[in-house]
Amino acid sequence: MKEELFQEKIDKEQKIEPKDWMPEDYRKHLIRQISQHAHSEIIGMQPEGNWITRAPSLRAKMILLAKVQDEAGHGLYLYSACETLGISRQELVQQLHDGKAKYSSIFNYPTLSWADMGAVGWLVDGAAIVNQVSLQRTSYGPYARGMVKICKEESFHQRQGYEIMAEMAKGTKEQKEMAQDALNRFWWPSIMMFGPQDSDSPRTGNAMKWKIKRQTNDELRQSFIDKTVGQAEIIGLTIPDTDLKWNEKTEHYDFGEMDWDEFWNVVNGNGPCNHQRLAHHQKAHTEGKWVREAAKAYAKKQELVTQ
Amino acid sequence: MIEKTIVWEVFIQSKNGLAHKHVGNVHASDKVMALENARELYTRRNEGSCIWVVKAEYIVSSESEDSEAFFDPSNDKIYRHPTFYTMPEGSKHI
Numbered sequence: 303m304k305e306e307l308f309q310e311k312i313d314k315e316q317k318i319e320p321k322d323w324m325p326e327d328y329r330k331h332l333i334r335q336i337s338q339h340a341h342s343e344i345i346g347m348q349p350e351g352n353w354i355t356r357a358p359s360l361r362a363k364m365i366l367l368a369k370v371q372d373e374a375g376h377g378l379y380l381y382s383a384c385e386t387l388g389i390s391r392q393e394l395v396q397q398l399h400d401g402k403a404k405y406s407s408i409f410n411y412p413t414l415s416w417a418d419m420g421a422v423g424w425l426v427d428g429a430a431i432v433n434q435v436s437l438q439r440t441s442y443g444p445y446a447r448g449m450v451k452i453c454k455e456e457s458f459h460q461r462q463g464y465e466i467m468a469e470m471a472k473g474t475k476e477q478k479e480m481a482q483d484a485l486n487r488f489w490w491p492s493i494m495m496f497g498p499q500d501s502d503s504p505r506t507g508n509a510m511k512w513k514i515k516r517q518t519n520d521e522l523r524q525s526f527i528d529k530t531v532g533q534a535e536i537i538g539l540t541i542p543d544t545d546l547k548w549n550e551k552t553e554h555y556d557f558g559e560m561d562w563d564e565f566w567n568v569v570n571g572n573g574p575c576n577h578q579r580l581a582h583h584q585k586a587h588t589e590g591k592w593v594r595e596a597a598k599a600y601a602k603k604q605e606l607v608t609q
Numbered sequence: 610m611i612e613k614t615i616v617w618e619v620f621i622q623s624k625n626g627l628a629h630k631h632v633g634n635v636h637a638s639d640k641v642m643a644l645e646n647a648r649e650l651y652t653r654r655n656e657g658s659c660i661w662v663v664k665a666e667y668i669v670s671s672e673s674e675d676s677e678a679f680f681d682p683s684n685d686k687i688y689r690h691p692t693f694y695t696m697p698e699g700s701k702h703i
Binding site: 319321322323368371372375378379382385390391392448451455594597598600601604 | 613614616633634635636637638639642649650653654670672673674
């Protein structure tokens with residue numbers, strides 16, 4: 303009965319709020335998805351943080367700093383949304399450290415050159431935006447509101463990345479090669495960010511029924527590819543997929559087969575940077591312990607003073 | 610041991626003269642840190658002219674499951690709305 307009322311509400315496009323009754327599986331699915339999303343924002347600071355000290359100009363450095371700070375903010379919005387489901391921030395971080403919670407595999411690839419900052423902003427943030435725009439209509443209120451806020455801030459991220467790519471593509475021969483190389487390395491991992499094909503995505507059914515997800519992995523991937531091909535053409539770079547071509551009939555781009563062995567390999571912890579990313583997070587967390595303790599001691603002292 | 614932090618709800622006045630509006634929350638160990646964290650998290654793009662933070666534990670909320678009964682007393686009092694009243698034909702500015 304409760305479950306029917308719940309589904310009725312979802313079908314009427316009403317939002318579910320933290321204090322509303324919800325099926326346990328709905329709650330679990332959300333905790334998994336939102337925490338994975340939050341961890342991705344936080345771990346996602348690392349590949350870009352790698353270039354802050356080596357940004358080629360003061361302008362580039364300020365922009366990169368602002369972008370990384372936004373990502374920390376997005377992680378916090380998402381942790382907050384996740385906490386409304388009855389799990390604490392400390393538990394969420396613990397799950398990340400224990401390897402029980404995942405983050406997007408894209409951040410397990412290294413950022414080898416400055417052009418990678420362009421590719422990450424343009425492609426990785428671009429793919430994230432397609433996903434997040436869709437999630438603004440997700441059925442869980444706090445998640446939907448977080449997405450609205452994130453989408454507002456995210457479009458600068460993609461534009462600054464595309465600007466870097468465009469600048470390098472019209473620069474010297476070496477610069478153009480760097481841009482093309484970054485596109486070559488980030489293209490396939492970016493389109494794999496949308497996850498497995500619908501036919502291999504066992505949880506999609508419930509997620510669609512409960513309107514946690516509003517579009518399937520394949521729909522979102524297609525939408526990203528359709529948007530991005532033209533952008534590559536304008537700046538004179540080539541997407542590394544020989545099967546990519548416009549299909550008059552479907553009015554979408556056809557594209558080649560993704561390397562799913564590589565995808566699962568990285569998901570399962572064997573990507574180039576899996577170990578490094580997690581170890582860095584753990585180290586920062588452990589080394590920050592005294593700061594958290596000092597803050598707490600200070601708060602306690604303040605209470606005594608004002609009493 | 611799991612370390613616990615205090616959650617503070619954040620309200621922002623977007624500009625002078627407007628009401629403060631709830632925007633989300635932050636974790637912080639004391640009120641100054643709560644204000645500073647709220648500034649860093651919610652006003653990176655000139656969103657505010659004033660911030661309130663209040664410990665989440667002090668907020669009392671009505672239950673959404675009881676909302677029908679809770680708000681029922683106001684449902685049948687249509688005379689609280691100006692459209693309830695019949696004005697004489699031709700009357701103006703009222």
